[in-house]
Amino acid sequence: MTGATAGFGQVAARHMAEAGAQLVVGARGAAGRAPGFAAEMLELDLASLASVRAFAETVAAGPQVGALVCNGGLQFTSLEPTSEGFERTFAVNHLSHYLLIRLLLPVLAPGARVILTGSGTHDPAEKSIVTPPCHAQADWLAFPDRDPNPEKSPRNAGFRAYSSSKLCNIMTARELAVRHPEFSTMAFDPGYVPGTRLGRDNPAWIAWAAGKIIPLTMKRDRTSTVAASGRAHADLALSAAHASERGTYWAMRGGRCIAMAPSALAQDAAACAKLWDDSARLAGL
Numbered sequence: 668m669t670g671a672t673a674g675f676g677q678v679a680a681r682h683m684a685e686a687g688a689q690l691v692v693g694a695r696g697a698a699g700r701a702p703g704f705a706a707e708m709l710e711l712d713l714a715s716l717a718s719v720r721a722f723a724e725t726v727a728a729g730p731q732v733g734a735l736v737c738n739g740g741l742q743f744t745s746l747e748p749t750s751e752g753f754e755r756t757f758a759v760n761h762l763s764h765y766l767l768i769r770l771l772l773p774v775l776a777p778g779a780r781v782i783l784t785g786s787g788t789h790d791p792a793e794k795s796i797v798t799p800p801c802h803a804q805a806d807w808l809a810f811p812d813r814d815p816n817p818e819k820s821p822r823n824a825g826f827r828a829y830s831s832s833k834l835c836n837i838m839t840a841r842e843l844a845v846r847h848p849e850f851s852t853m854a855f856d857p858g859y860v861p862g863t864r865l866g867r868d869n870p871a872w873i874a875w876a877a878g879k880i881i882p883l884t885m886k887r888d889r890t891s892t893v894a895a896s897g898r899a900h901a902d903l904a905l906s907a908a909h910a911s912e913r914g915t916y917w918a919m920r921g922g923r924c925i926a927m928a929p930s931a932l933a934q935d936a937a938a939c940a941k942l943w944d945d946s947a948r949l950a951g952l
């Protein structure tokens with residue numbers, strides 16, 4: 668699991684550990700971290716494909732993997748390249764998880780589950796305050812200076828990079844289900860969950876508004892809690908009801924986890940296949 672050291676992912680991981688799952692957690696500075704539940708902690712920086720490769724190699728040397736939970740992610744207020752040259756939000760939220768999935772496919776147990784955390788912000792119809800995506804072109808997202816229609820405001824560019832990366836997570840889940848129907852594949856929208864550290868890069872006033880004002884501007888059923896989204900997230904990984912999913916998009920709405928249709932672009936099969944192939948090239952596969 669990635670993204671198990673904070674937010675609702677930490678709650679989900681605790682539920683999984685309490686249910687008897689043997690957790691392997693990829694985290695930055697893993698050696699010095701106590702996650703608050705029983706887990707093997709391994710070093711993983713999602714901003715580095717080299718780190719993803721090292722992590723995957725260690726995991727692949729162990730027992731088969733019953734569930735791969737890709738939850739790590741951040742939301743930045745500007746575009747920055749990683750040390751490997753990819754736009755940071757795209758690299759952390761999408762490309763690293765794509766590579767991790769591809770590298771671990773050979774060691775997934777029969778019927779294993781793969782869960783990617785997306786976000787309602789991926790869908791322009793949700794009318795989120797986060798600038799929505801306009802495409803899922805991996806090359807333009809990885810190298811924004813190649814995008815023929817770049818977002819002019821730096822903050823909106825950061826928001827759009829985030830919503831686009833979450834679109835990529837959902838499209839990856841759908842394409843994985845097409846290419847590997849032998850696994851149970853899902854995307855998860857936890858709803859709007861105040862109180863996590865997702866926007867830690869934001870100025871203090873945005874962080875304050877995120878907790879106090881933004882929930883008031885949203886449709887009431889879109890807001891969730893760390894506890895409810897963590898519980899639902901764990902259920903996707905554990906419950907027998909989710910043993911045979913084919914790229915289903917599960918979303919927290921009104922306190923419940925329901926199956927929903929993602930955005931029109933996320934349902935575009937050709938775009939999903941292109942994203943998969945382009946991501947493979949970018950990740951050096």
Ligand SMILES: NC(=O)c1ccc[n+]([C@@H]2O[C@H](COP(=O)([O-])OP(=O)(O)OC[C@H]3O[C@@H](n4cnc5c(N)ncnc54)[C@H](OP(=O)(O)O)[C@@H]3O)[C@@H](O)[C@H]2O)c1
Nearest residue numbers: 670672673674675712713714739740786859860863864865
């Ligand atoms: N909160 C919301 O309203 C919301 C809504 C929709 C979707 N989501 C998605 O839900 C997921 C979890 O978010 P959250 O709200 O629970 O945020 P959070 O509290 O900030 O948790 C983010 C997790 O991702 C990990 N992470 C971030 N960058 C990493 C990196 N470079 N390498 C390894 N791990 C890294 C963090 O690890 P560290 O402890 O090392 O920082 C942490 O465990 C994200 O994918 C986010 O996009 C959140």
